[in-house]
Amino acid sequence: MPAHIVSVTSRAPGAGPTLVAAALCRWLRREHHPVCPFALCGDGRPDARTLQVLACAAGLLESQAAAGGSAALATLAEQWDFLVVECGPGVEPPPGPRFDLLSASANGLELLDAVSGETLPVPWPDTSALFPEIPPALARLPEWTYQNAPRVGIISLPHLSNFADFRLFRGAEWIASPPPGLFNLLIVPVSAEEGFDRQWLTEEGLDAWLERQREQGSSILCTGSPIFPGETVAAGALQDFRAASIALGRRLPPPDPEESALDALAVWLERGAGAARLCERCLGS
Numbered sequence: 372m373p374a375h376i377v378s379v380t381s382r383a384p385g386a387g388p389t390l391v392a393a394a395l396c397r398w399l400r401r402e403h404h405p406v407c408p409f410a411l412c413g414d415g416r417p418d419a420r421t422l423q424v425l426a427c428a429a430g431l432l433e434s435q436a437a438a439g440g441s442a443a444l445a446t447l448a449e450q451w452d453f454l455v456v457e458c459g460p461g462v463e464p465p466p467g468p469r470f471d472l473l474s475a476s477a478n479g480l481e482l483l484d485a486v487s488g489e490t491l492p493v494p495w496p497d498t499s500a501l502f503p504e505i506p507p508a509l510a511r512l513p514e515w516t517y518q519n520a521p522r523v524g525i526i527s528l529p530h531l532s533n534f535a536d537f538r539l540f541r542g543a544e545w546i547a548s549p550p551p552g553l554f555n556l557l558i559v560p561v562s563a564e565e566g567f568d569r570q571w572l573t574e575e576g577l578d579a580w581l582e583r584q585r586e587q588g589s590s591i592l593c594t595g596s597p598i599f600p601g602e603t604v605a606a607g608a609l610q611d612f613r614a615a616s617i618a619l620g621r622r623l624p625p626p627d628p629e630e631s632a633l634d635a636l637a638v639w640l641e642r643g644a645g646a647a648r649l650c651e652r653c654l655g656s
Contacts, residue, residue: 374448375655378411378456378464381472388472389421390496391482392457393428394640395470397633399453399653400430407431407451410438412459420625424501425457427627428636441465453653468652470644482643486652493643500632503625509613515621517542521555523619526581528598529571530564533606536594539615539623549580554589556618557581561595561606569598592618 377395381388392408399406408425410417422435429436437443444465447454458464469485479494513519523543537543537558544550546557559581562568572578581599585591591601594609608614616623641649650656 374451374454375653376448376454376456376465376467377653378458378467378469379472380458380462380464380469381460383472383475387475387480387498388457389417389424390480390498390501390636391470391472391640392455393424393501393633394496394636395455395649395653396425396428397637398640398649399455400428401634401637402654404453404654405451406453406455407447408436408455408457409444409447410436410457410459411440411444411462411464412438413440413462415459417457417459420502421457423624424628425455428633429455470652484644484648484652487648491643493639496636496639497632501628501636503613506613509616509622512616512620512622515616515619515623520621521619522552523556523558524550524554525558526560526572526577526599528560528562528568530562530568531560532563533561533594536560536607536609539609539612540619546577547575549576553587554584555620556590556592557584558609558618559591559593559597559599559601562598565596565598572599590618 379388379392396406396408406429408429410422417438419435422438425436426433437447444456456465471483471485473481473483473490479492482491482493484491520542523540524546525537525540525543527545527547578599581591591599593599593601593603595606597603604614609618612623612625
């Protein structure tokens with residue numbers, strides 16, 4: 372049985388056909404149908420965040436959706452029953468039902484159901500959790516990779532109380548005694564017992580070691596109430612990929628969208644297009 376393919380195209384550059392494609396993927400998943408998103412592109416390639424959002428909407432374990440040309444699409448069509456295809460500029464969509472993004476304005480989006488010819492006005496969804504704002508200072512940073520990652524150390528305080536702040540610091544070294552070598556960034560966490568942990572730093576020789584690291588150019592970052600002199604950030608701030616990126620001097624990717632945000636996207640499309648229409652276009656029934 373050939374795959375059932377629903378395409379999304381756009382006549383409004385930059386208007387965001389990814390929102391519609393991701394909403395279709397999540398709607399199908401909520402209807403308990405495994406679905407594969409695909410970015411059909413010509414000369415260019417969709418950005419990493421677009422492919423990340425599409426994969427998450429479809430509930431795929433891959434960090435990014437597949438992208439490529441018609442040959443790659445044909446291969447996927449043999450492996451999946453349902454495909455949602457986001458078509459890049461100037462790309463001819465595959466045969467089948469299609470939603471065409473006609474325009475986008477402050478009032479919302481205008482979709483064309485290519486099967487019925489009906490125009491569907493829909494309001495803008497909340498996209499902040501899907502495509503978080505990237506400040507200019509962050510956009511200018513080089514992308515974080517294992518090859519260019521700075522050396523990061525986190526002081527393993529006996530009474531450390533903010534482990535969640537460091538989940539974005541992949542490859543960081545946890546330090547309980549002075550290690551050899553120079554670090555680019557050293558982080559002193561929040562202590563639940565500041566007096567005890569200050570004494571521990573002294574007894575382990577870490578306070579003097581931190582000072583030597585600073586003298587050699589290492590940045591010292593303290594979270595929450597500092598127990599060592601250094602630049603201070605609020606407890607919890609480093610859980611935001613933007614703050615962690617600035618601290619690292621490398622641009623981290625945005626986290627996967629929350630499931631609730633993706634579910635809301637499916638509800639948004641269902642309200643705009645109607646459940647019956649989505650059943651006909653996505654399921655062929």
